[in-house]
Amino acid sequence: MLTFYRFVDIDDPERLRAELEAEAIAADLRGTILLAREGINATLAGPEVALDDFWQGLTARAPFAGLTCRRSRALAGSTVFRRLKVRVKDEIVALRQPDVRPAERTGEAVDWARWHALLDDPDVLVIDTRNAYEIGVGTFPGAVDPETRSFRQWPDWVREHLAPAQHRRVAMFCTGGIRCEKASAWLLGQGFESVYQLEGGVLGYLANVPAGENRWSGECYVFDARVAVDVALAPGSTVQCDACGRPLLPDAQAHPAYKPGISCPLCVDEKTEERRAGFAERVRQARLAAGRRATG
Structure with missing residues (x-):
């Protein structure tokens, strides 16, 4: 499997959609590719060689040069995605705040070690930016649950519960990092000064944190047929x-x-x-x- 995203200006997302759809179909890939003028967000599954070929073609395009991805393995014989969907949307992750520009400025990305330091700092407010049903599956103990049903509710929740003068240091996390790109960019635009985000999200954290250092509690909800993964990134219960x-x-x-x-x-x-x-x-x-x- 390949999971990747990038906030980058795309002049003609419809043309790119047609190109990537044709390439993914030819490679017999399944999954989802979302495109918008603000960038790309995708998760794809298929044979490793086919994924490599698709990735080489994608990153040969100027907007995606140097793009990195997260690779993972599905269980043999399992079906993570039933079909391929390539769509053009208004946003690759919907916040409905058109002035937010993650390609220009976001919160500071931190690795697992610095994340632990933030978790231990009483002056840092740690927020889980995911939805309530995701948080119920697993989270970092002590993180604030905004109890949202949709990411679009994030701005209203912040306006009601947070203030730049009171919450000077804010750290946030999400599944793979993309929601935090927008959430942190929006916070910075509202006057919050010190904003941090977990690099690679929970999935990146679980892939990199040493087993004896893990602070995650429960499983991590994912948006595919696995439903959730455990701390070893294997399909959960x-x-x-x-x-x-x-x-x-x-x-x-x-x-x-x-x-x-x-x-x-x-x-x-x-x-x-x-x-x-x-x-x-x-x-x-x-x-x-x-x-x-x-x-x-």
Whole structure:
């Protein structure tokens, strides 16, 4: 797998979309590529040689020269992405603050060792910029949870809870780093002076921190079929409820209300009997289809 992003001016994202889509299809890659005038954000899976060829072609383009990526391995035989999606959006990560320019200025990126120093500093406010459902899967103990349902709520939360004169040093983290690029750029634009971000996000931290030094608690939610990864970056024990889309920890999976594809403890009271019956029929049809494929 390859995961990468860059905030960089792209003059014609539609033309680039067509080019990258053709190259990814030819290489039989799956995953998601998001393009906007502000840059690129992508996660792709496929054979290693095919990924290498695609990467070589991408980084030969001037806007992506010197771009780095995070590489990881999926379990043999597993399907991380079912298909390829290449899309042009208004933003590669939606904050809806058009004046924010991460390509020009962001918070200071820090490695795991400096991150630990920030965690231990009582004068530093540490914020988890991810959404509440992600934080429920795992986080750094003591980090502030803004309890947001969408990254677009970040500016409103800051305006309500933070002030540059009171919170002089702010450190933040997210899954892979991209949200912090925008969140930190926006904070700096609001007058916050000392803003730090965890380099590479949680996934970069887990890839680099020595096992005996790890401060992460729980698993890390990811936006693919793995749902979450553990501290070794292997697929975790968290699953996703197919009825409501929420991540479920082992305790929730053991709850009587959890019926795969039909309901979970978090949504069982939100769905009508008719809706749950529809989910049950969908599960039945999926099992029948799987059985037909297995028998040829």
